[in-house]
Amino acid sequence: xxxxxxxxxxxxxxxxxxxxxxxxxxxxxxxxxxxxxxxxxxxxxxxxxxxxxxxxxxxxxxxxxxxxxxxxxxxxxxxxxxxxxxxxxxxxxxxxxxxxxxxxxxxxxxxxxxxxxxxxxxxxxxxxxxxxxxxxxxxxxxxxxxxxxxxxxxxxxxxxxxxxxxxxxxxxxxxxxxxxxxxxxxxxxxxxxxxxxxxxxxxxxxxxxxxxxxxxxxxxxxxxxxxxxxxxxxxxxxxxxxxxxxxxxxxxxxxxxxxxxxxxxxxxxxxxxxxxxxxxxxxxxxxxxxxxxxxxxxxxxxxxxxxxxxxxxxxxxxxxxxxxxxxxxxxxxxxxxxxxxxxxxxxxxxxxxxxxxxxxxx
Numbered sequence: 431x432x433x434x435x436x437x438x439x440x441x442x443x444x445x446x447x448x449x450x451x452x453x454x455x456x457x458x459x460x461x462x463x464x465x466x467x468x469x470x471x472x473x474x475x476x477x478x479x480x481x482x483x484x485x486x487x488x489x490x491x492x493x494x495x496x497x498x499x500x501x502x503x504x505x506x507x508x509x510x511x512x513x514x515x516x517x518x519x520x521x522x523x524x525x526x527x528x529x530x531x532x533x534x535x536x537x538x539x540x541x542x543x544x545x546x547x548x549x550x551x552x553x554x555x556x557x558x559x560x561x562x563x564x565x566x567x568x569x570x571x572x573x574x575x576x577x578x579x580x581x582x583x584x585x586x587x588x589x590x591x592x593x594x595x596x597x598x599x600x601x602x603x604x605x606x607x608x609x610x611x612x613x614x615x616x617x618x619x620x621x622x623x624x625x626x627x628x629x630x631x632x633x634x635x636x637x638x639x640x641x642x643x644x645x646x647x648x649x650x651x652x653x654x655x656x657x658x659x660x661x662x663x664x665x666x667x668x669x670x671x672x673x674x675x676x677x678x679x680x681x682x683x684x685x686x687x688x689x690x691x692x693x694x695x696x697x698x699x700x701x702x703x704x705x706x707x708x709x710x711x712x713x714x715x716x717x718x719x720x721x722x723x724x725x726x727x728x729x730x731x732x733x734x735x736x737x738x739x740x741x742x743x744x745x746x747x748x749x750x751x752x753x754x755x756x757x758x759x760x761x762x763x764x765x766x767x768x769x770x771x772x773x774x775x776x777x778x779x780x781x782x783x784x785x786x787x788x789x790x791x792x
Contacts, residue, residue: 433590438691452705468735469736485735488735492745497541500547508520522568525546547618550576556608562576587652625650625651689734690740691740704742726761726763729770760790
């Protein structure tokens with residue numbers, strides 16, 4: 431088994447590895463970016479952590495990050511007591527407290543967690559309403575969506591996760607009763623699945639056409655373990671699923687997450703972090719497929735940091751996205767780098783700022 435999880439290097443090992451990176455030059459430093467997906471979790475005493483200081487170091491790399499979307503993860507900041515269903519509210523309380531003021535960077539201020547995607551256990555069914563109300567209150571007006579991770583597969587790859595999501599979660603009747611509450615709150619759903627689950631995700635999108643579903647990490651084409659020898663089959667199934675999803679107008683796509691070890695590119699096994707050119711070359715078929723299927727106006731770039739740091743640095747990841755889209759129209763690039771994220775997560779002030787920086791608002 432060649433797969434040990436998406437964070438095979440701990441945070442200190444990762445820092446030593448990233449220190450071997452050759453000198454990096456920021457490409458197009460004035461292009462506005464909204465990072466549509468990142469996490470914050472842990473402390474220096476933990477094996478894995480990514481704090482505000484770590485994010486600031488990355489965001490301060492020279493690219494023009496005008497804002498970010500925070501996505502739940504790792505039970506960071508969950509309450510340690512009280513009703514189990516309400517414990518995730520602590521994560522939103524923590525993030526709001528950490529990000530009350532814009533983050534200062536060399537390229538200009540960045541509104542971290544301008545939009546927040548929280549965790550709610552939707553298998554609570556009708557009782558999920560209470561949790562959504564509490565999350566909404568805690569968010570100080572920044573709650574935009576819910577994520578309940580569903581990514582798992584039967585077999586060795588699925589068993590690497592010590593606490594995997596329930597199989598067939600998206601078809602579970604209780605989950606769907608909870609999911610039905612999202613429309614009433616005006617919340618989207620961030621869907622993290624692997625490619626064998628795309629049929630179930632399509633069924634969910636059809637069952638709830640009024641709820642926006644934002645697919646995470648290019649829809650999870652697994653490339654390790656039992657899937658490595660079936661690469662061509664995986665890509666065919668994945669591509670069919672992506673185009674089928676794109677036929678559902680309530681679905682949008684996050685383009686990123688490809689730095690995770692589970693995708694099988696193997697950059698995390700190398701002596702040095704990947705360069706932007708290497709990342710762009712490896713990721714090109716996935717990026718182009720997503721944009722061909724959905725259009726740039728329904729796709730948004732994401733860092734998925736710190737998880738994607740296992741392949742390379744934050745600066746080079748965004749350089750790779752810029753290399754991949756060189757020669758594309760200004761409208762397409764603006765969609766991918768900030769406009770789609772601003773529309774999907776309802777961030778009009780950031781969209782106006784992006785327009786001002788690019789001249790699109792004139």
